[in-house]
Amino acid sequence: MSIDKELREELRQAADSLHCPPDLYGRVRQSYQHYINEKRGRSPMNKRILAGITAVAILIPSAAFAASYLADDIFGSSKNIEQHGGTQEDFQEIEGMLQAAKGKLTEDEFKEYMELTKQLMQLKLKITDENGVKHEENLTKEEQQTFEQLSSRLAPYFEKINGTTKP
Numbered sequence: 001m002s003i004d005k006e007l008r009e010e011l012r013q014a015a016d017s018l019h020c021p022p023d024l025y026g027r028v029r030q031s032y033q034h035y036i037n038e039k040r041g042r043s044p045m046n047k048r049i050l051a052g053i054t055a056v057a058i059l060i061p062s063a064a065f066a067a068s069y070l071a072d073d074i075f076g077s078s079k080n081i082e083q084h085g086g087t088q089e090d091f092q093e094i095e096g097m098l099q100a101a102k103g104k105l106t107e108d109e110f111k112e113y114m115e116l117t118k119q120l121m122q123l124k125l126k127i128t129d130e131n132g133v134k135h136e137e138n139l140t141k142e143e144q145q146t147f148e149q150l151s152s153r154l155a156p157y158f159e160k161i162n163g164t165t166k167p
Contacts, residue, residue, distance in 0.1 A: 083130060101161045113157045120150040 082088070098117075102110055123146065127138045139147060 097161075101157070104161050104163075105157065109157065109160075113154070116150055116154050116157075120147070120154065123147050123150070 082091075098114075101113055105113055123139065123143060124134070126143075127134050127136055136144070
């Protein structure tokens with residue numbers, strides 16, 4: 001027999017001959033129960049914090065994507081532009097232009113700008129076919145005059161947005 005096995009056997013015999021006092025078992029059990037209860041009380045709080053952080057990390061970006069587009073107020077949706085020969089990129093370009101206008105115009109100016117732009121775009125959608133070709137002859141005389149008036153009323157706003165106005 002090797003020395004390791006002999007030593008292990010001797011230690012096992014010595015451990016078998018030792019007797020622990022009965023109250024020691026109770027104290028060990030009580031200490032273990034205290035440890036388990038403390039661990040249970042702490043763990044759900046950590047899980048809740050982790051769940052909260054995860055929820056915030058998911059909800060904030062999704063809220064940004066779910067925000068309504070300004071171009072939706074004018075066209076209804078990007079599908080309307082696509083039906084008239086436009087693309088999703090065109091829709092995003094218009095959205096960018098409207099966001100720039102919102103940043104450069106006062107609140108009252110922006111409201112009027114949006115209303116005029118909405119009227120103008122409705123006329124443009126009316127004369128544009130599914131291939132994106134404009135047929136201005138489809139407008140009545142009144143609609144043509146309205147189109148010109150809207151364009152002239154929007155010109156100062158475009159100058160202000162594009163920064164071409166003189167101070």
